[in-house]
Amino acid sequence: MTTVKRTTQKSKTAPRAPRRASSVDTIPDAEGPDRMAMLRMMVRIRAFEMKLAELVRDLVIKGTLHPYVGQEAVATGVCFALRTDDYITSNHRGHGHALAKGADMNRMMAELLGRQTGYCKGKGGSMHIADLDLGMLGCNGIVGGGIGITAGAALSAKLRGTDQVSVGFFGDGAANTGIAHEAMNLAATWRLPAIFLCENNQYALSMPYAKAVAAADIASRAVGYGMPGELVDGNDALAVWAATRRAVLHARQGSGPTLLECKTYRWLQHSLRVKGPDRPADEEAAWKARCPIAKLRRQLTSEGFLDDAGFADMELAAVKEVEASVAFALASPEPTLDEIEKDIYAGGFVE
């Protein structure tokens, strides 16, 4: 992968055939990922997100959440191509990223319920879940806010002489922030081991991609930064894995960053508290017909690795895990009031 995949095709929000690797037989890696584990991960993410919709509706969870339903293949495909010590930064729609990087569902759910046992002791909530031990450097409430951090973690790896890779997940909306440009230019100039992972889910809240960007694709920007860019079918977990794998190898061997754009679609509202304008029904239907979970499930079924009962077991296990996480969260204490002034400064300084 040495050149940017130039794209001239007009962007549409309707789904279309992937332009590159769409199945395992094009993966330049003999072994390939554990596809059953990938499917299981996607099912877990969806079960988690669907439960959240219910918990938000019932006010068990306060505040808002940004659901990842429909985009599960991106987080899963990317994180299955990473090591635990590789870094990711995430955005406001980050539960899928966190789970795929290995985050503990109990601690995530506890955080979403604002409990002391949560990842951030209830201080961060949905938009700030992080687990530094897993290389998960944090979701982010500022659109584009994590992209510079991605470059910094990559710089850190380079300076420390490791071969860690740093992946920044951001959306099509964040692609238009200034720091996206600055960070990609910086990383390319310094040949940092970074992957800029644009998850183009077609909408920035209510703003359709085509009204925010004149160019058909974000990936084509890569040429302007002097780094490889690639368009990926974001509903194909294996295509995402393969593209990420290429970018990871590129980064690990010191050849610098890659811009990957995964075209996908957010099935639910921007946030679970906001009812936005209706999107075209045929558009929604077309994307839902390309469900990333159904796609991988079909593949595994047709190859004889999975039957209906096996998939049902997978779903049941995910639902049970989610229910257990809710029970864990509900049984967990709220943070004590003294937490309000803790954790602001290292060293314990409180004014």
Added chain:
Amino acid sequence: MSTAHGQASVAAAATREISYAEAIAEALRTEMRLDPRVFVMGEDVGNFGGLFGGTKGLLEEFGPERVRDTPISEAALIGAGVGAAITGMRPMVEIQFMDFTACAMDQIVNQAAKIRFMLGGKAEVPLVIRTPYGTGLKLASQHSQSLEAWFAHVPGLLVAIPSTPSDAKGLLVTALRDCNPVIFLEHKLLYPTRGPVPEEQYTIPFGQADVKRRGEDVTIVATGLMVRRSLEAAEALAAEGIEAEVVDPRTLVPLDKAAIMASVQKTGRLVVVHEAVKRGGFGGEIASLIAEEAFDYLDAPIKRVAGRNVPIAFNETLEKRAVPSAEDIVVAVRSLTR
């Protein structure tokens, strides 16, 4: 005040006169020798040695990996600093003029300052942001501001503002060893000023004010360049029989409230001096502190001597008259002591 922000460790050692800029570079150089995690990046910090000389000689000694000339991308520089800091490095990012921090405000305020808290205390962000502030070089409205109050207002940031070469070195070493984001402010007119600086490495704790001049009649709390102006004013006042005590907080966050209170309790009078515009300036914070906690000790109203509420003009006279002079400080003190 926690001791985590540095321990006083100035021992008897060789001391010689060097400039403020040299003191900054010396602090960086010696820390980079001691700690391989420390690196610097910023616009023109390598080949140029920093526009005001704060990174002079570093590229030659440490090479381009640890002394990184960067594109003009303030937001990404701070973002990269945060990313490097939370993954085990100790970056120092130079922002060429304090005015340009505005380009990186999200990264400073929403990322660097908040990450530790948002993550329930699991992250450390050992990031130093050095930046020159203030008037005096005829650089007009976008290269002359004093914006320390912006940063002092944000929980999660520490703010240092050294007024002498020896304070600059000791405070910068502390900043580089601290595990929090530090906004380190250097007045442009201070860079060429000279003073005694110990050769050995030492730290000056954050949150420890320095009384730059003892006096019984009035307390002047001043920061950065205004410490020098206040000392000038104090000499003029001494000729009139008024002995001013000049207290330099050295860090605004944390603030050495006890030292300011102790001085006011002694003198009964307080003048707060800073170059930043008066409205919303940090002087209001200090004045409020004394009004709330030491009102009974006051023999006169508190006075603020600060920049006018205006952008800085290019014209030399207009620039000069926008910020306090020594004479302005003298006049303010006289008004309280007559």
